[in-house]
Amino acid sequence: MTTELETVPNESTFLCEHCEEYQPESFPRSNGGTPIPNRYTVMQSKHDTITYTMPNGRVSTFTQQVEDPKDWCRNCTMSDSYYCEECDKRWSDNDWDYTFVNGDAYCNECCENRFTWCENCEEWRGSRCTECDPRSRVIHDYSYKPTPIFHNTIEDYSRSVHSSVPYMGIELEIENRGSVSTAGLSDTFHEWDENEENFYLKYDGSLSNGFEIVSHPRTLESWKELSSDFQTILDKLGEMGARSWNTKTCGLHIHVSKNSFKSEFHMAVFNMLFSRNAYDWQRVAGRESNYARFDRLQGNAVKLAKNNYDSNHFDAINLSPEHTIEIRIWKPSLRFGRVLADLEFVESARLYTSKLTSHDVMNGALNFFTYAQTLDAWSYPNARRVLDGANFTTPQEV
Secondary structure (H helix, E strand, C coil), rough: CCHHHHHHHCCEECCCCCCCCCCEEECCCCCCCCCEEEEEEEEEEEEEEEEEECCCCEEEEEEEEEEEHHHHHHHHHHHHHHCCCCCCCCCCCCCCCCEECCCCEEEEEHHHHCEEEEECCEEEEECCCCCCCCCCCCECCCCCCCCCCCCCCCCHHHHHHHHHHCCEEEEEEEECCCCCCCHHHHHHHHHHCCCCCCCCEEECCCCCCCEEEECCCCCHHHHHHHHHHHHHHHHHHHHCEEEECCCCCCEEEEEHHHHCCCCCHHHHHHHHHHHCCCHHHHHHHCCCCCCCCCCEEEEEEEEHHHHHHCCCHHHHHHCCCEEEHHHHHHHCCCHHHHHHHHECCCCCCCHHHHCCCCHHHCCCCCCHHHCCCCCCCCCCCCHHHHCCCCCCCCCEEE
């Protein structure tokens, strides 16, 4: 059977071994940028027959399931495979069993190697079960939600009324990979911010042996003012063995206040800027994760803006919190310049979409490169650095 794609002269195509249709190798961008890849390697399975001669001379045969890499198109990959956070492979969900641990998918082999089954609570846990083992005195339960303390600058008030100031908060996850206990790490952080006026610590079941650093809400200018002091304590944690960038389990989530959005339309367009450019945002954010999925967002931005409760905790853009929008896509780092870049991306995207009309949307204003051209190095220096391909390596990201 000849497909329509086969009749296009000089077009590079491949056969998707799942839908069995010819597909383009990539999708071109209207502005001539780097094409979006369309070919993915997905592990299907096949059964090999093994023949074994026993010591008594009898011949025994058995079959075993082995990996069989196949070429799939992007649509098939996103709908019928899963990504294992540990081995960094995609697997056909029809062929290979997998286990969800705190919302993240793992192939069974990685799950058994990565986690420990807690007989007491009957769930997969990290190297120790934080539900059953004694806890640090300064790390709160996951459900802990104190009254927020809002941090801003005089300049913030001069630009906007208080209710619409764009406050942002972070959830920065870290793992303990050093010889110091996790309680020791948390105590060191707590000594730096003893009254929890800026941050507090929480357990997170997705982490093996760590915690998340949760901030009180701040404006972007306030984050810049805090950056030097915050980097000092992050450096200290890194010296003690804390890791964030070089892990499979950690993420960075940024919350931005819903009050800073002008309307449901503004929230919908903000959502569309991300959902229509998933590949670009994953490249900028530095990771692809089942904790930050784009598949449910595409085509549903307006619906989710109207009905926030339909949003999912594992959506890349989560609108379900009562007072904030949560952007879950970021790869975390103990180099605060990287975190500040991500905060700049969120604020610039909020501000950019606040000025768009439906006419602008229809005429391509949500193209990622159209948005990226508005990020000037003066207002958003760290985000500009990421877009230009620079790293935050002094010292090395951990």
